[in-house]
Amino acid sequence: MEFLSNKPLLITDTILRDAHQSQAATRMTIEDMLPACEILDNMGYWSIECWGGATFDACIRFLDEDPWERLRTLKKHMPKTKLQMLFRGQNILGYKHYADDVVEEFCQKSIENGIDVVRVFDALNDIRNLRKAVESVKKYGGWAEVALSYTVSPVHNDDYFVNVAKELEKMGADSVCIKDMANLLLPYHAYDLVRKLKDNVSVPIHLHTHNTAGTGDMVNLMAAQAGVDIVDCALSAMANGTSQPSTEALVATLEGTERDTGLSLDKLNEASVHFRGVADRMMKEGILDPKVLRADAKALIYQVPGGMLSNMMGQLKDAHKEDKLYEVLAEVPRVRKDFGYPPLVTPTSQIVGTQAVMNVIMGERYKIVPNESKGMLRGEYGKLPGKVNEEVRKKCIGDDEVITCRPADLLKPELEQYRKEAAGMAKCEEDVLTYCLFPKVAPKFFEKRDHPQPKEDPNAVRELYVEDIGC
DSSP states (O other), X not given: OOOSOOSOOEEEEOTTTHHHHHHHTTOOOHHHHHHHHHHHHTSOOSEEEEEETTHHHHIIIIIOOOHHHHHHHHHHHOTTSEEEEEEOGGGTTSSSOOOHHHHHHHHHHHHHTTOOEEEEOOTTOOGGGTHHHHHHHHXXXXXXXXXXXXXXXXXXXXXXXXXXXXXXXXXXXXXEEEEOTTSOOOHHHHHHHHHHHXXXXXXXXXXXXXXXXXXXXXXXXXXXXXTOSEEEEBOGGGOSBTSOOBHHHHHHHHTTSTTOOOOOHHHHHHHHHHHHHXXXXXXXXXXXXXXXXXXXXXXXXXXXXXXXXHHHHHHXXXXXXXXXXXXXXXXXHHHHHHTTOOOSOTTHHHHHHHHHHHHHHHTSTTSSOOHHHHHHHHTTTOOOSSOOOHHHHHHHHTTOOOOOSOGGGGOOOOHHHHHHXXXXXXXXXXXXXXXXXXXXXXXXXXXXXXXXXXXXXXXOOOOOOOOOOOO
């Protein structure tokens, strides 16, 4: 099979964001990152994904780190490489829709503090939920990469994704990303989809997949054959399993071909050695569960992303119903069909998963309906891709009116109100935005940050890990 492109394949490495989010619950600290930053900055990556997603929440909730300061620090130590973030459209980095003024302000401050590439996605692929973020990223000089949330269903076929991609290009997307969060995109389909996208849109195509089911390496290779411009990988220290396929493996595979990445395996190994030390420490501390390193083909059957699976298992454990896992996994596709086939990615994955757990635990479908499920069925998150089961909708929301407009059109500007609420806590506009997204967690974080308790070595930075090969 010939390569349909002779351009070097560009690489985005996810080691500083999705890799540890997928394997270690986003617990990597800035101290873990800094010793390797110089190596990463000289690698020749197209970009390094290092912010957004769950990193913001984890910083203030668990790590006592200011996420804005983390971003500024990373930019200072990696000035030559584009820094990339994941942005949930109208949800920003939170779990609800925010008014347009908050979306714009967050995009502006993200770029001002060091972000170059903003990958914007919407869980439902509702273009209306993407527009404000894309406009704002471009207004403040960022690269707007807009994602297709990939899934498999009766309504999600190649024509669907091509049509969405065309709309994204018209909207102003600088690149289009295939966001395969559950490793459902199979190798030959990846070839076909990339080829069709390249035939129909002129902007670069970026592929993001995981290796949950063990097919990720093959997916990346077939996409490279089809002419994809950029792919996401992770340094091998935190690659594979629920994370991205290995950077080193793909670089070695393409070496000497038309799509040679130009990256040095020696430099990649040097960086990976450091993060192997970080991963080993996390495993000893119980933060990184070895189970996430395994390929599990059940992902292809149940279409459940790793984070969604771990969340459901936690809910079942709390209810002492661990033995009901496979019943829940069988219930997930039924709930998803009832709800109009939403792709399973934050926040829809949590909504569908929780509803499936409730249905099984209660022994009656939709006896208990969380507010988030009701919100999805009301259209609060946007337009559902497929036909909703109207009997289920009636049971869940009664005679409530279904929203048909862009949900954010119903929201009044709210930034000024957040500024008033955060007065006395917020020291800068970035603090106000932190409060906007996490109003319950932010005050506790500000208190700890501004009135720190003495620590044994508060300025310590972890040393660069080196390979211990013995005598």
